[in-house]
Amino acid sequence: MSVKQHQVIIIGAGAAGLMCALTAGYRGRDVLLLDNAKQLGRKILISGGGRCNFTNQNIEPGAYLCSNPHFVKSALARFSQWDFIAMVERHGIDYHEKTLGQLFCDGSAKDIVDMLTTECDWAGVKIQLRTEILSVAATDDGYSLQTSEGEYRCESLVIATGGLSMPKLGATPFGFRIAEQFAIKVLPTTAGLVPFTLQPEDKARFEGLSGISLPVIAQAECGRQFREAMLFTHRGLSGPAVLQISSYWQPGQSVRFDLLPDLDFVDWCKTITAESPKLSLKNGLSRLLPKRLVERLLELGELPNKNLNQLSKADVAALDSYFHCWQIQPGGTEGYRTAEVTLGGVDTDELSSKTMEAKRHPGLYFIGEVVDVSGWLGGYNFQWAWSSGYAAGEVV
Numbered sequence: 001m002s003v004k005q006h007q008v009i010i011i012g013a014g015a016a017g018l019m020c021a022l023t024a025g026y027r028g029r030d031v032l033l034l035d036n037a038k039q040l041g042r043k044i045l046i047s048g049g050g051r052c053n054f055t056n057q058n059i060e061p062g063a064y065l066c067s068n069p070h071f072v073k074s075a076l077a078r079f080s081q082w083d084f085i086a087m088v089e090r091h092g093i094d095y096h097e098k099t100l101g102q103l104f105c106d107g108s109a110k111d112i113v114d115m116l117t118t119e120c121d122w123a124g125v126k127i128q129l130r131t132e133i134l135s136v137a138a139t140d141d142g143y144s145l146q147t148s149e150g151e152y153r154c155e156s157l158v159i160a161t162g163g164l165s166m167p168k169l170g171a172t173p174f175g176f177r178i179a180e181q182f183a184i185k186v187l188p189t190t191a192g193l194v195p196f197t198l199q200p201e202d203k204a205r206f207e208g209l210s211g212i213s214l215p216v217i218a219q220a221e222c223g224r225q226f227r228e229a230m231l232f233t234h235r236g237l238s239g240p241a242v243l244q245i246s247s248y249w250q251p252g253q254s255v256r257f258d259l260l261p262d263l264d265f266v267d268w269c270k271t272i273t274a275e276s277p278k279l280s281l282k283n284g285l286s287r288l289l290p291k292r293l294v295e296r297l298l299e300l301g302e303l304p305n306k307n308l309n310q311l312s313k314a315d316v317a318a319l320d321s322y323f324h325c326w327q328i329q330p331g332g333t334e335g336y337r338t339a340e341v342t343l344g345g346v347d348t349d350e351l352s353s354k355t356m357e358a359k360r361h362p363g364l365y366f367i368g369e370v371v372d373v374s375g376w377l378g379g380y381n382f383q384w385a386w387s388s389g390y391a392a393g394e395v396v
C-alpha cells in the first residue's frame with residue numbers, strides 16, 4: 001500500500017477533533033480526521049440525556065480544574081461560548097437554557113453532530129472511521145502513522161482521543177500512551193463528575209431511599225461548594241450537586257451537605273411551633289424535606305420522635321446543625337464506568353496554551369479531554385473541546 005500524505009491528521013472524531021478539523025479545513029489545510037469507531041461524536045449523541053448540553057452562558061476559567069488554572073484562559077477567550085452559540089444559530093438549531101446558564105438543544109444532540117459534520121464537509125475535511133492506529137512515529141518533517149488502513153504521513157498530528165470515562169463508548173488511553181511515547185508528562189487520572197458509592201454502613205442506613213432528590217449545598221473539604229440537587233441511588237449518592245463535588249473530592253475525605261439551604265431552622269421551628277404546637281416533628285419536617293427521608297431518619301434514631309412543643313432548645317440546636325452540616329464519607333466513586341469526565345491527563349506545562357502544541361515536539365498537538373483540563377457539569381466540558389479544538393485548528 002502506498003503512503004498517504006496529508007497536511008493535518010487528527011486522531012479522534014469527537015467534539016474536539018471535529019472542531020479542530022473544520023477550523024483547519026476552512027484555512028485551506030488538507031485535513032484527515034481518523035477514528036477507530038463506527039460512528040463519530042458518540043459522546044455528543046448521548047450527552048445531556050440525548051439533548052447535548054453544548055455550552056454554558058457563564059463559561060469562565062474558574063469553572064475548570066487544571067494543575068495550571070491560567071492555562072484555559074487563552075483558548076476560552078479566542079473561541080468562546082458565544083462563538084459556538086453563533087454557529088448553532090447559523091444552523092438553525094433551536095436551543096434553550098435549562099438552568100444555571102446550561103444550553104441544550106430543543107430537539108436532539110444529533111443536531112450538533114450533524115452541524116459539525118456539515119461544517120467539516122464544507123471545509124473539505126476527509127473523515128475516515130473504523131481505522132485502528134497501530135503506531136505513531138516522528139519523521140524528519142512531521143509524523144507517520146501505521147494504521148489498519150495503511151501508512152499515513154502528516155506535517156501536523158493532533159491527538160483528540162478524549163479521556164477514560166465511559167469505556168463502553170470507546171474511551172481508550174490512546175492519547176496518554178502517545179504522550180508517554182514522546183516523554184510528555186501525563187498527570188495521574190481519575191474519574192470526575194461521577195456518583196459516590198457509600199460505605200457499607202451508610203449504604204444500609206439509606207437503603208430504600210433510592211430515587212429521592214432534594215436541593216442541597218454540597219461542600220468538599222477544600223471548601224468548594226455547589227448548590228444543586230442531590231439524589232439517593234441504590235448504590236449511593238448522585239445528582240448534579242454530587243457529580244460536581246466529586247471532582248473536588250479525594251478518597252478518605254468527607255463531604256458536607258446543607259440539606260436545608262437558606263432556611264433559618266431555629267426561626268422556622270419557632271414559627272411552626274407557635275402555629276401548630278402539637279404537630280409532630282415528622283409532619284413538620286415533611287413540609288421541608290421528602291417524607292420518606294424524614295421517616296428513615298426517624299427510624300434510624302437520628303431525629304427525636306417528639307412533637308414540636310416537646311423540643312428543647314438543645315434539640316432545636318442539634319437539629320439545626322444536623323440538617324445544615326449533614327456529613328458523609330463516601331466509600332468511593334462509581335469510577336470511569338459512569339463518570340462524565342477524566343480528571344488529570346496530559347500536563348498543560350508541556351503544551352502551549354495558545355495553540356495546544358507540545359512545547360518539545362513541533363507539529364504534535366493535544367486537545368479536548370485528553371489534556372489535564374476538566375470542567376464543571378453543565379456544558380463546560382464541551383466548551384473546552386470546542387475552544388481547544390479551535391485553538392489548534394487555527395495553527396495546524
Ligand code: FDA
Nearest residue numbers: 012014015016036047048053161162174368369379381382
Ligand atoms: P471524545 O470522547 O468526545 O472523543 C474522542 C474520540 O476519539 C471518540 O470519537 C473515540 O472513538 C476516539 N478514539 C478514542 N480512542 C481512539 C483510538 N485509540 N483510535 C482512534 N480513535 C479513538 N459535556 C458537556 O459539556 N455537556 C454534556 O451534556 C455532557 N454530557 C456527557 C454525558 C456523558 C454520559 C459523558 C460520558 C460525558 C458527557 N460530557 C458532557 C463530557 C463530554 O462528552 C466530553 O468532555 C467531550 O466529549 C470530550 O471531547 P473530546 O473530543 O476530547 O473526546
